[in-house]
């Protein structure tokens with residue numbers, strides 16, 4: 313987006329809030345190992361991302377029209393968790409390039425109007441991080457208290473029954489033999505948890521944030537943002553009738569909110585910056601606590617779409633719960649997939665990917681697209697001898713499929729994970745010039761969204777309670793859109809009641825390439841199986857009420 317467009321978009325923001333780019337824009341998540349390899353080592357890198365920026369946004373509808381990218385970690389790391397184990401927060405891992413490559417990527421992205429947010433991993437470091445190396449060197453090292461240490465029980469076992477999350481789930485404690493104490497790790501033993509009760513840790517992480525903001529980054533995706541603060545008394549997790557609670561207390565005390573408020577101030581004070589937190593899978597009414605009073609992280613990821621069955625009612629409910637729970641002034645967001653979950657096109661089947669994408673880009677809220685979703689990439693089966701992730705997440709992390717060559721245009725070498733067996737057909741090059749492709753559809757939809765105030769920030773209203781069709785209105789002054797998504801395998805006639813009388817209506821977009829834009833009669837409009845449509849309705853006088 314050109315600077316003038318950004319300024320205009322801000323101007324139109326109903327509550328005039330700063331930072332509106334992160335509300336109105338479309339985000340795209342890049343898993344850097346898998347996006348584009350530029351040096352033939354089989355692993356993606358930062359120069360690779362730079363080389364592919366035109367795919368994301370070259371200023372024309374021939375690109376995806378993306379407004380911001382989130383790049384998963386590219387910092388120095390032993391890669392026990394592929395970068396989520398950081399050994400140096402202020403440097404680029406040589407496998408991904410150099411700081412200079414980052415600056416180049418950022419400059420090139422900004423030239424195209426693409427904002428860049430980077431992954432902040434504050435809950436834990438790598439066990440190779442100099443902080444931890446120092447901390448473990450002796451009981452009295454000044455950095456000892458930067459991590460969470462505890463003595464063994466008298467029988468030598470871990471201090472309590474807290475569990476780590478990766479499979480096979482085990483104790484969240486590992487004994488450091490040299491100093492005779494256990495250290496805490498909610499994830500791998502190679503990912504010791506930082507002690508957020510220690511003010512020096514907070515200051516150190518502020519400095520990490522400033523480092524990237526000073527370089528020009530536009531904000532952060534915050535890893536495990538809710539779990540930073542552990543019970544300082546290390547109390548045993550209370551169990552209800554023997555069962556573990558879904559959200560054990562050691563996965564974050566409410567004291568974390570103070571940290572989020574502090575970050576919000578830091579980000580807002582330093583420019584037009586934002587943070588989106590990976591907080592929890594909690595029901596919406598609990599999840600929204602992480603928005604605070606619109607004074608904590610700008611967005612808290614809403615992961616519920618990743619858990620819904622393919623049912624109109626399930627998605628309608630997920631949206632309604634989120635919309636109803638959001639605190640005053642805060643803003644929703646939606647995600648279909650990420651690097652930790654099976655891809656949407658695999659969960660639902662590639663034939664449904666378009667409806668899912670249409671829903672993502674037309675709801676009220678910031679959409680996050682996962683790389684490859686624009687061509688309906690699916691999870692790739694990974695043979696046992698090529699499994700590299702500790703937690704079974706390889707299938708959704710395979711290389712981006714750019715073309716039908718051996719390395720899928722991703723690499724000239726041998727790729728770190730197998731290339732999808734469908735890369736001969738499911739790839740960017742094949743789909744680029746095919747007007748009926750998923751990619752062409754995604755581009756049309758995204759550029760339509762860019763041109764539509766109603767979709768970018770307009771009000772939202774769900775219509776009806778059909779078991780098969782999820783329908784809703786998006787409205788801004790001068791613009792009124794109906795979105796109807798058929799989640800069933802059979803054609804469905806829309807039942808819109810009085811709304812159908814708001815003719816004339818114009819069909820703007822369909823997931824079905826055979827259906828052309830043009831006038832439609834809403835009383836007769838029949839959606840095909842898994843078809844979604846965007847229909848422009850006549851504007852009724854003064855119906856608009858300012859959004860909250």
Ligand code: GLC
Pocket residue numbers: 393396397433499535536590651652
């Ligand atoms: C987050 C990341 C995941 C990582 C974990 C530990 O959940 O998304 O990929 O393994 O944190 O850092």
